[in-house]
Every structure is written in C-alpha cells, then in structure tokens.
Amino acid sequence: MRRLILGFYVSLDGKSADGDNGIRDxxxxxxxxxxEEYFVSRLWEAGAFLMGRKTYEICAGYWPTSDHPSAKxxxxxxxVVFSRTLETADDWPETRIAGGDTAEEIAKLKAGPGKDLVACGGTEFMQSLIKLGVVDEYRxxxxxxxxxxxxxxxxxxxxARKLRLVKSTAFPSGILELCYVPADR
Structure with a gap:
C-alpha cells in the first residue's frame, strides 16, 4: 500500500510559505x-504529486518551461490535482484531476500500485489532508x-495527534528536514 507523505516548507514558528510573510524571500x-541536490533526490522518490487547484494553477504556469533543478x-x-471546479489539467504534462470526495480519492490512490504519494499543495490543501487524518508521514x-x-x-x-520522529537531516544553510509518522503506526 502506498503512503501519503505531506511535504512542506515552514518557518521555525510553523508558518507556511503561502502569503506575504517573508518566507518566500x-x-x-x-x-x-x-x-537542493538532496531535495531533488527526494522528489524522485514520489510516485505522484498531489495538490489543490490553486497550487496547480501556479505550478502549471511555472514548471513546464522552468530550468530549475527540480523541473525535470x-x-x-x-x-493529481484535487478540484471540483477545474475542468482540464492540460497545461502541465502528466496531470489528472480528482474531483470526487478527497478522502475517497486518497484511499483509491493509496490502494493503487507504485511509489509513495507526496502532497505538495498549498496550506489550505495540506490542512484538509491533516484534518482528514490521511497523512502517513509529515516531511x-x-x-x-x-x-x-x-x-x-x-x-x-x-x-492532539502524537507523532514519532523517524528521520532528521540538517543542512549547512540551517534548513532541517524533519520526518514524522503517526505514533500509532
């Protein structure tokens, strides 16, 4: 069974990079x-990226023509873009729309073959996954x-949801990768 990994950049005080709080800078x-090299290697571990409509629209306008090391x-x-309003996802190769109930769509994806699923959407989408309790690893x-x-x-x-640290990696820049799983799994 595939796992759902929530991957997200946050400030030390737990704030997301969405909005205008200086984290993007x-x-x-x-x-x-x-x-950066480690991050790209982690991307290649994904069987699919999951995101909400807002993130899809931003990414579809950026990644197809980007020369960033993560672009390939x-x-x-x-x-897989989760949206009940998006009609097509033709702007970004290898993208399909999941328009049904989020928990049911996630369950189908997890039951399918392949490598783990990585949720890389915006804050609102990530919060919905956390509330649903479908996250198997917080990265x-x-x-x-x-x-x-x-x-x-x-x-x-x-x-409260108790978590267990399974991996931590520190980088010269001060960025930390912290990987947690639910303590009961």
Whole structure:
C-alpha cells in the first residue's frame, strides 16, 4: 500500500510559505547546493504529486518551461490535482484531476500500485489532508527563520495527534528536514 507523505516548507514558528510573510524571500535567498541536490533526490522518490487547484494553477504556469533543478522531476512525475471546479489539467504534462470526495480519492490512490504519494499543495490543501487524518508521514522542511505571522501549517484539531520522529537531516544553510509518522503506526 502506498503512503501519503505531506511535504512542506515552514518557518521555525510553523508558518507556511503561502502569503506575504517573508518566507518566500528567505527561501529564495538560501544558497545550499547540498540541500537542493538532496531535495531533488527526494522528489524522485514520489510516485505522484498531489495538490489543490490553486497550487496547480501556479505550478502549471511555472514548471513546464522552468530550468530549475527540480523541473525535470516536477514535469515527469504524475500529478493529481484535487478540484471540483477545474475542468482540464492540460497545461502541465502528466496531470489528472480528482474531483470526487478527497478522502475517497486518497484511499483509491493509496490502494493503487507504485511509489509513495507526496502532497505538495498549498496550506489550505495540506490542512484538509491533516484534518482528514490521511497523512502517513509529515516531511517538514524547516527554514532558519521566524515570521510571527502567516498561515499555520496545522489547522485546529479536535485532539492532539502524537507523532514519532523517524528521520532528521540538517543542512549547512540551517534548513532541517524533519520526518514524522503517526505514533500509532
């Protein structure tokens, strides 16, 4: 069975890179070839990238013509965009639309063959996956910055969810990759 990995960049105070809180500027200012090479290798571990409509629209306008080191992986690995309003996903190769119930669509994808699924959408999409309880691994890329403002990655939950650290990797730039799984798995 495939796992769903939530991969996301956050500030040290847990704020997402969505919006105008300065995190994008921090990300753009970091020059860490070791982390970049490692990140690209992690991308190639994905059987498919999952995202919401907003992220799809941004990425479809960027990745197909990008020469960024991540572009080859982003363009060649299959993508699933979760949307009830998007009619086509022709702007980005290897993309299909999942328009049904999110939990049911995720269950079908997990039951299918192939490598793990990596959710790489925006904050709203990530929060919906966390609320649904469908995340099998949290892969957080913690940036060496605090913002004091912005959207938190984690939404309000009815109860705390205990996690277990399975891997951590530190990079020269101060970026940390922290990988957690639900403690009961």
């Amino acid at each position: 921090v990300m753009d200012s970091i020059d860490d070839p070791e982390q 992986a982003m363009n060649e690995i299959p993508k 957080l890329w913690v940036l060496p910055a605090i913002t004091g403002k912005g959207a938190p990655l984690v939404p309000e939950l009815d109860e």
